[in-house]
Amino acid sequence: MAGRLPRDPAPWAARRDRALASPVLRANIRSVTHRLADARRRAYASYPAGQVLRVAGRDAKRRAMAQVEPLLDQLRDRLSANGARVIFAEGPKEVADYVVSLAARRGAQRIVKSKSMLTEELDLNRRLAAAGLAVRETDLGEYIIQLLDERPSHILAPAAHRNRQEIHAVFQETADREGVPGPTSDDVGPLTAFARQRLREDFLAAEIGITGANFLVAETGTVVLITNEGNADMVASLPPVHVVIAGIDKVLDTWDALAAVIQQPALSGVGQRLSAYTTLISGPRAAGSPEGPEELHVLLVDNGRRQLLGGPYADVLTCIRCGACYNVCPVYRQVGGHAYGSTYAGPIGAVETPLLAGLDFLPELPKSLCTLCNACVEACPMDIALPDHFITLRRRQVDEGREAAGTRLTYRAWGRLWSSPRQYQRFVSWARRGQRFMMRQGRLVRSPGLWAGWFETRDMPPIAPETFHEWWARRSPSGKAPV
Amino acid sequence: MEQVDLFVSCLVDLFEPATGRAAVAVMERRGAQVGFPLGQTCCGQFAYNAGHWPEAWAMAKNLLAALDAPPTPGPDRGERATVGLSGSCVAMVREEYPKLLDWAADQPGWDSSWRVRHARVAGRLWELSQWLNRAALAPVADEDTTTTRVALHTGCHMRRVLGAGADAAAVLAALRVRVATPEDEDQCCGFGGTYAMTEPKISTALADDKLTALRATQADAMVSCDWGCLLHLAGRLSRTGVAWPVLHLAELVDLADRGELAPTQLARAGRFAREVP
Known part of the structure; x- marks a missing residue:
């Protein structure tokens, strides 16, 4: 049976923004996580038997x-x-x-x-x-x-x-x-x-x-x-x-x-x-x-x-609550534990919480709190496959129709266009036509849909006047390797 | 002559093809005969990481077919190496595709020959710095380049999934380029594929921390083996009006080969960092 966990009634965006807007909290979390992560590294480095025992x-x-x-x-x-x-x-x-x-x-x-x-x-x-x-x-x-x-x-x-x-x-x-x-x-x-x-x-x-x-x-x-x-x-x-x-x-x-x-x-x-x-x-x-x-x-x-028990996520139950994954997680280091919205934070919390309480419970956890940097699985003494779990939980959310319809359609179109060379070429010519309206001083500065978030804070180069594919075709028109 | 196929990645193909051209020059200079499997588009990692596996699998099949296709002309691809220009994409093909294959095996229309093709492709696939480090390359440049310092950013998948965290530094050392290691060097830059789009605030906070650490090295340029990280970091430099040369390893090696590592030459080659107004 699904478990019951407490939750912060504030939505994810509010919890995230509250954390990001608190320089004291971020400095405190940064200092603690770095101190503990360094201590762990030094401890194992000076104690080889610790690794043997860990396994x-x-x-x-x-x-x-x-x-x-x-x-x-x-x-x-x-x-x-x-x-x-x-x-x-x-x-x-x-x-x-x-x-x-x-x-x-x-x-x-x-x-x-x-x-x-x-x-x-x-x-x-x-x-x-x-x-x-x-x-x-x-x-x-x-x-x-x-x-x-x-x-x-x-x-x-x-x-x-x-x-x-x-x-x-x-x-x-x-x-x-x-x-x-x-x-x-x-x-x-x-x-x-x-x-x-x-x-x-x-x-x-x-x-x-x-x-x-x-x-x-x-x-x-x-x-x-x-x-x-x-x-x-x-x-x-x-x-x-x-x-x-x-x-x-x-x-x-x-x-x-x-x-x-x-x-x-x-x-x-x-x-x-x-x-x-x-x-x-x-x-x-x-x-x-x-x-x-x-x-x-x-x-x-x-x-x-x-x-x-007995399922693909059983290793989550081997967690010894050491917090090593919290201490190395880039996202945790930015927002701290309260942003996660329930009892457990960090990588293990983002994975375990929906597994215990159900995928509808804080559905943002697998999606929004992980960059898939793999630092957690490197630090975890129990070798819990946290990055894999993040990805398969996201897949289950998609499979069960929890992704917004627009996002789903975008991925479908993106996947279709990029899974054949001819369609990919077509995509390039469409994108070149479209991007003219989204540039300033030679750089992409905005975009619709899924990509919009990027341009809130960052620029992009436009699609190149000559892609590598196009350059190669010009260099060796037959498609043969140049000699 | 060693036969090498190039896997450029979608980001290099579309946004930074100069990296691909530099890689061709670098590899040819080291005696490789470079081929380019034409069917390649994208490894599908962005869709895989976001949980959209049918799309990821469609792209993976396309890439495997492209990289596995017999070359024209040339020896059988089994004797060739494939070199990828992104640590993250190479890690995807080598380390994550097996999980995608396990999933695909339960889907309608499964053909078990994909496992064979994957084994062939993955077995000869290397990331560029791995290949360069393997090739026992002697510095091509005559000039002593020790005055040039670059800050090296190693992508997380390169470091932790592919296990190639040390190759780029070794390659640069062989070229007598001084490498500056930023503080917290193993922390994520915040790119994370579509994470950079879906969680721009956290992603940007991470980029700013990473850029602070990289810039604190006072190196002449920043270099990495992944345009994912680099587009994110350089895009942030561009938006905040900071000029600092950003290069892919292939470009830096190309410049080193040609003895063009003076800071002004790096600044010319390192693009996408606008002048401070």
């Missing part, structure tokens, strides 16, 4: 996606044996309903969360807030955008579009509202100190902690969390109830598979050999153990994923 990790992810259902059953059995409750959930409503009724049973009001793109995809915070629950994001970037009431603009660095000055301003506003001292300056130290102080109180007060999962190991029944801030450890251990919300695509078959892939998010995402914190969870607090949550709930979410 092994990619194969492990692909192997798992070829046998998802039995692995999920195995995972459920292992986790259940350790006292966890494992639930298969369809989409946003089922997940939110489960958490809301869990909170009601526990009499819980306050929830802390660590960073989870899936819960963004499920629009979970909004749904929980509507049920009267107080949700606090505890990843620094997520905390910032929660205060700003924004969505993540980058899969790994949710507040990548904001700079220190902007973060300082929203922290100061928060401090004023909550009657506490604000950060002493807009340096990184005081800013993180402020967030740390505010979040510590939320960690201690929360009755439920929600995390995602980076990997799920079926063989051992293990939930794997990686962070660089350690906040997921707090979320998973301090509140009496821990809820893991993970996509079915996170499952791996064996512990060896985990060992192969565990470094890749850090290597490809931020250029570290391993994330600062790696947390392995296999159940709630065991009898006699002094710490850990009383209850562990693991929700395994579909939301459009199962429909991709």
Whole structure:
């Protein structure tokens, strides 16, 4: 079944123009993406084993996606044996309903969360807030955008579009509202100190902690969390109830598979050999153990994923959410993540979003957000065939009649004229006659139809007085190779 | 004498035929007997990338038939090389046509001999800088040309799909032309085929970034192996009234062969950059 994702109601042109008109946003995104892309390059260059592991990790992810259902059953059995409750959930409503009724049973009001793109995809915070629950994001970037009431603009660095000055301003506003001292300056130290102080109180007060999962190991029944801030450890251990919300695509078959892939998010995402914190969870607090949550709930979410299994786009499900494709994408570097209009941005987002939610959902994504430069597939540690997917999604849009009639006709005529030498010659003579009305100072400066966009910002030379074909014919009239 | 067929690309044929003429001169100077398969028009990449595959397939068949046709006169084409004047179009034929063939195999009227013809054509198809780099060419020019610096823009498909990102620089080095590498050299210029028409704002933002990086090298000219990128970048220079010589690699090699690499000579050959008013 198709998944449900949140979407910005603004149309593509408005979202694009908003981004292009914001020099601060563009400078912030440019700086973050270049920094992370350079870090990735350096990390692999200085660590040849990382490439070997990358290939092994990619194969492990692909192997798992070829046998998802039995692995999920195995995972459920292992986790259940350790006292966890494992639930298969369809989409946003089922997940939110489960958490809301869990909170009601526990009499819980306050929830802390660590960073989870899936819960963004499920629009979970909004749904929980509507049920009267107080949700606090505890990843620094997520905390910032929660205060700003924004969505993540980058899969790994949710507040990548904001700079220190902007973060300082929203922290100061928060401090004023909550009657506490604000950060002493807009340096990184005081800013993180402020967030740390505010979040510590939320960690201690929360009755439920929600995390995602980076990997799920079926063989051992293990939930794997990686962070660089350690906040997921707090979320998973301090509140009496821990809820893991993970996509079915996170499952791996064996512990060896985990060992192969565990470094890749850090290597490809931020250029570290391993994330600062790696947390392995296999159940709630065991009898006699002094710490850990009383209850562990693991929700395994579909939301459009199962429909991709076994098909031409199954490799999309091997994405490890490292953001390497975002960081090298020329279009993402110009417009940032909000322009994409839903949860996932960058090349993977432009491909995955319509695959999860249906081709009618944000149909501009495959068309308008990719120049087919292939930088994404070069950077992707899982070798996801992103450029091919862009092209075949465009083809499906055309095949299913989603292209404007005028555009379709233009391509038909263009294809017909250029697929035979005689017609091509005819095209040249027509175009020569037509272009006289579109020139200034010897250059083409406007054109009708599909080509009009070019001339908004660029000139073109006219069709040459003598094409190469014509020159060749003059040079060797028989069509024979000159000797 | 090596027999070489020329695949000029539609952009060179229609808009920049001087590049084709320069390529013929360059190749003949290196002892090639150059032929031009007359039926060629376009590889169909613009339609393929935009998702219009029936049109792309029609153009692909036309190109394959043209490049596979027996020559008159000359040896069997199987012993010849084909040299393309666009890294992107060569990448299309060599690396993307197989995907188009897989699709076409499920369409009515499929003829499996297209796979054979494609294998023959793709197996002997090279982009110009690959061919030049392979040909172990000694610099033809006697003059030391080391004062001339060009900023090299390598197209994304040339670099990432064809895997020929280093050939042009090697060719220029052999000709003793100094190559300036712009910052962020592997970032897309924003052309992207019809993307330049359908998303002019983003495409132009990318062109402006690319031109800033290229111009910052203070090189005497900009050179590339793809008129797709070059028409987009030069068209932007033209619209913004900036004069800077823009040349295809074939033209630069031709000038180097003739010892005509002085900045004034580059400026004369590099067209489509109007004088600053």
